[in-house]
Amino acid sequence: MKSIELDSVSKxxxxxxVLLDFSLDIEPGERVVLLGPSGCGKTTILRLVAGFIKPDSGSVSLDGQVVSRDKRILVPPQHRKLGMVFQDLALWPHLSVRGNLEFGLRAKGISKNEREAKTQKTLELVGMGGYGHRKPDELSGGQQQRVALARALVLEPKVLLMDEPLSSLDLELNRRLRKELVRLQEKLEITLLYVTHDREEASHIATRTISMEKGRISSN
Ligand SMILES: Nc1ncnc2c1ncn2[C@@H]1O[C@H](COP(=O)(O)OP(=O)(O)OP(=O)(O)O)[C@@H](O)[C@H]1O
Ligand SMILES: [Mg+2]
Known part of the structure; x- marks a missing residue:
């Protein structure tokens, strides 16, 4: 479990x-949902936390450690120990579904047997147990979304950043997966920062919802 803090960030x-003096404090284990209209800066906030972009001013901290400050990235994305599911899923097109999940496990030095077991278990969790051999372009959009979710979860991250990860799923699958997500978040003690523009989805996932207007937290 890790805390996330943005302190007077402008971008x-x-x-x-996009953001003007934006501050946000997330306690370890919280499920914070950013809710707001298109273009209000939700993805920008996730990118700042991930370290893909730097603030113009202000700082970003993880677990009390400053990871970006002013125009500098102090800890690069690969060292921030975050799980991410972004709008543009970015699955490896040349790897099978199984290969996509195993990639990160291999990088962590996990043995073949354990990799296979974790991968299969996580695919089953998202209802993709029978699709391990397929390539991403042989899957529907919703199936790709589930693989992206599984790829993040299989690494058991302490902080999970999710950008509308369930938006292209039908309502029933959306409901099932968000329940699973909450269950896993509690079990793995993940700190979750989740973006959606769907108020109903937000109400089921969040322990705290932050409503945004353009570049700032709105009053409600
Ligand atoms: N790389 C970029 N270059 C220029 N403008 C950008 C860039 N990325 C985002 N923007 C602009 O910044 C604003 C905030 O974008 P952001 O992606 O954070 O919105 P969002 O809240 O995630 O919207 P959506 O719900 O549509 O995903 C938008 O007006 C967008 O056009
Ligand atoms: Mg966005």
């Missing part, structure tokens, strides 16, 4: 200010 693209 602009060209002359468009």
């Amino acid at each position: 602009a693209y060209g002359n468009e200010t």
Whole structure:
């Protein structure tokens, strides 16, 4: 479990200010959902936490350690120990589903037997147990979304960043997976930062919902 803190973060693209003095404190084990209209800055916040972009000013901390400050990345993304499921899933196209899940496990030096067991168990969890041999482009959009979720979960991260990971699923699958997500988050003691624009989904996942308007937290 890790805390996440953004302290007076500002971020602009060209002359468009996306975030202005934005602060957010997330306690270990919380499930915080960012809710807000398209373009209000939700993905930008996740990118800042992940370390893909740097703040113009202000700082980002994980577990009390400053990882980005002002215009500098102090800890690069690969060392932040985060799980991520982003809008553009970024599955490896040349690897099978199983290969996509095993990739990160192999990098962690986990043995073949354990890799296979964890991979299969996690695929079953998201209802993809029979699809391990397929390539991503042989799956539907919703199936790819489940594989992306499984790929993040299989590494048992302490912080999980999710950007509308269930948005292309039908309601029944959305309900099932969000329940599983909450169950796993509690079991693995993950700190979750989750983005959606669906108020109903947010209400089922969040221990705290943050409603945003353009670049700032709205009053409700
Ligand atoms: N790399 C970039 N270059 C220029 N502008 C950008 C870039 N990334 C995002 N923006 C702009 O910043 C604003 C916030 O974008 P962001 O992706 O954070 O929105 P969002 O809340 O995630 O929206 P959505 O719900 O549509 O995903 C938008 O106006 C967007 O056009
Ligand atoms: Mg977005």
